Structures are given as structure tokens and as C-alpha cells.
Amino acid sequence: MSDISTDRVDDVAVVTLHRPPANYFDRALIEELADAFDALSAGESRAAVLASEGKHFCAGADFGAGGAPADRVESSRQLYRAAVRLFEVPIPVVAAVQGAAVGGGLGLACSADFRVTVPTARFHANFAALGFHQGFGLSVTLPRLVGQQRAAELLYTAEKVDGTEAVRLGLADQLAEDSDPLPAALQLARSIARSAPLAVRSMKQTLRAGLADEVARATERELNEQAKLWTTEDCSIGVAANLARKEPRFLGR
Template sequence: MSVTVRVDAAGVAHVEMCREKAGNAIDLAMATALLEAAGSCARTDGVRAVLLTGRGRSFCVGGDLREFAPLSGDRLAAHLTAVTDALHGALRVFAGLDAPLVAAVQGAVAGAGLGLAAAADLTLAASDATFVAAYTGIGYSPDAGVSWSLPRLVGPKRALDLLLTNRRITAPEAAEMGLVSRVVATDRLAGAAAETAAALARGATGALGATRRLVATGLSAGLDGHLDAEARHLADAAVSDEGREGVAAFLAKREPDWARRRARAGFVTEFK
């Protein structure tokens, strides 16, 4: 079992990487399982937030070098292509959801683990977490979107500092740079992350999805085009069920009822 998905009654999909004895290192099986898990979140009716975690002492130490090391030449290139195709496919699916993605990270966050942490909309880091790019230290270049996400989060100069020198940074440093949203005590990480995901699941999922896409595209879009996109999304939101419910609740001075659909309580899927 590489990855499990459990959708709770509030609509939070709990996606957990389960190779704790290997530091949740990503081998082909786990990359494929992450893609299947992301697809499960996309297909499951009522998923309103996704919480990504890694079981054990570390969130994810990156690629599984023990799997890669025996391979060479075309076999190695084909294997790495298969791993990255699956992992990048998972990132694309998560990015396309309306449901926001929350990551809770602890211990070692390295390589592709850094990419998963950076891909989340909100990343909570335990106070014991450390972050390192690691790629060039073994003669590799980045994957998992690291060369795309890291400059956007911390700026190109800081991104190159981390990517070229493989300097390991602490959770407070990562928060100061903008790599993580906030730092919490290690024994509070699970609870704080669950509370954050649950709060997002209680929100207006359509509006949250539009907002996360606007922020993502706004980093590269021109101002005129982005203003037009904002206007289109706002008009769509206003005429949606969520938009009408939000305005009605505001005028009636009550809490809005966003959750029109609920996920199945106790729904669990395991991916080998």
C-alpha cells in the first residue's frame, strides 16, 4: 500500500503517502498511486478539500534512489520518464480541482517532496521540518514542478540559491521565504492541518476553485487579460447556486450553507 485516500463526511479527501520505512520516497508504484489518488479525488462526488500527508517521521524524501540505482542507459531514462509522467499527472489533476489542496509536512522534505509541498495552496510545516532541493547534489535536474513553483513562491534568486547549492533550510526559514504558509508545533501539525482542510471544505468550493486558478494564471498573464478573466469568473460565480446562497445568507444575516453535496463517510481507497 503506497497511498490511501479517505473521504470524510465533511468532504475532505485525506491523501496519505504510506511508505514510511522509506521516508515516503517516490518510486514508480507510489507515483502511479498518487496519480490514481488524484483521479479518485477528481471523480468522487462531494470532495471539497484535499489534505496531503506523509506517514511517519518524514513527509517525503524525494525520489527512491534505491530503485533508480540498478538501472542505466535507456532503461533508466524510460523508468524516470514513467515516474515523472505519473507524478506530474497527479500534480496536474490536483491543480485542476476546485477543491483546495492542503499539505502537512514534517521531518525531511526533499526533492519531489519539496515539489509536492510547493504545489499545495496551503502548506503547514511542523517545527521540525527541513527542506532541501537535493537534485543537483546527485547530478539530477528538478522535477515535480520545483523549477516552476519555487521561483514563484520565493523569487528566482532564492530559488536558484536553494536549487544550485542544495542548502538545507528550517521550517521558520521556509515560512519567511514564502515556501510554506505557517509553522506549527510538531505535535499540533495533524490537528492544525485537519482543521484547516475542514474549514476550506465548509467554504464555497466553486469560488475557491476559481480563486486558485486566477492566482495561478495571474502570475504569467498580462493585466488586461487577467482583468477580463476576473470579470468572467465573478459573473459566473454570481449566477451560481453558491453565489446566490452567499448573497441570500448575507442579507438574511445567517451563515451560508455551501455544502449542497456530501462525500460518503468512511470512504477509503488504497493504491498499491
């Protein structure tokens, strides 16, 4: 059974992740998501909404799943190759972000053209709190959205940002008034879909020229750094503390 569904609302497609409550991803889910967007782009959809079932938009990868380090590196390499495809989608994508967009889940949200969120949402580049390098192209997308200095601060401190602050920073684009961002995300997507579709695709191609290639290069470096840091004692401490919901005490080794 698929963990992704696709529905049509007029000229807008709604692509929904179904792994509640956290909507953790793996290589298979990202590949399936990229396939879904490829199919929509070849059809009649003029814009798309990326949504998630349940409490959280996406909490990234599941670090409780285990696996040998070598297997993790190879699966992450394949995952990042699939992730690059998300930056090549020709139609505009609006992410509806509720709950947590954490780690790679934040990277997934930032792959979209727009993010609509709610005040209670939590945007969290938590990598430094886990003891390893950021991934999913955030080295590229986060500075594009919030600026180099603020991106560095968010990454180095692993600061959590709520939906209101995310909009203020430019990390998100619109703040919905209630707890569900989907209606507002649909409204934005519909307003895009009313524009001339060929012109919109052309504009997106210009505005995102070279982005997928830049993300591909960035994810290669991100993974190389992650592979090194995943073997450190600090990373073991960070992941264990995260699973236990405790404050990590890093040792610098």
C-alpha cells in the same frame, strides 16, 4: 496492497502515503496518488490534505534502488507525466510536511496549494549535492513560492531549510506548534471547505491557469538535463556520498 489510503473528515479528504519512514516514491506511487485525487475531485470532497505516515513527509526517489540509466530515464519520464496530473487537481490540496521533504519529495510538497509544517521539518532541494539537475517541476514551483533569486540560491547551494525558515521564505504557509502538522493542515483544509465549493474551484483554476502545462514543459527539460548528468562522474560521487552520509568532493566531470 496499496501504499496510499484515503479517509474522509467531513468535506475534507485525507490522502496518506504509507511507505515509512522515508516515504520514497516511484512511478507507481505517483500514479496512484494522481488517481486518488482524480477520484476525490469527481466526488464530494471540497479540499484535501496530503499526509505521510512516519518520520518524514517524503525523501524523493530512492537512489539506492539502482537500475540501468536507460530504465531510469524512461521510468522518470512516466513518473513526471503522472506528476503533471497533480497540478491539474481541481480541489485545493494542503500538504502536511513533517521531517524531510527532500529532492523530489520537496517537488511533491510544492505541487500542493498550501504547505503546513513544523519547526523540525527539513525542506531540501538537494540536487546539486547529488550532482544532477532538479526535477518534479521545481524549476517552476520553487521560484513561484520564494522568488527567482532565492530559488536559485536554494538550488545552487543545496541549502537545507527548517520549517520556521520555510514559512518565513514563503516555501511553507503555516507553522504548527507541535511535531505533527496534520491537525493544523486539517484545520486549514476545513476552513477552505466551508467556502462555496464551486467558487473555490473556479478561483483555483484562475490562479493556476497554465501551471500544469508549464510544469509539463519544465519536466521535459529537467529530465533531459538529468539524463545527461546521471552519467557523469560527479553524479556517481554525489549519490555515493549521500548514501554514505559523507561530504561529496566533486571533480567537475
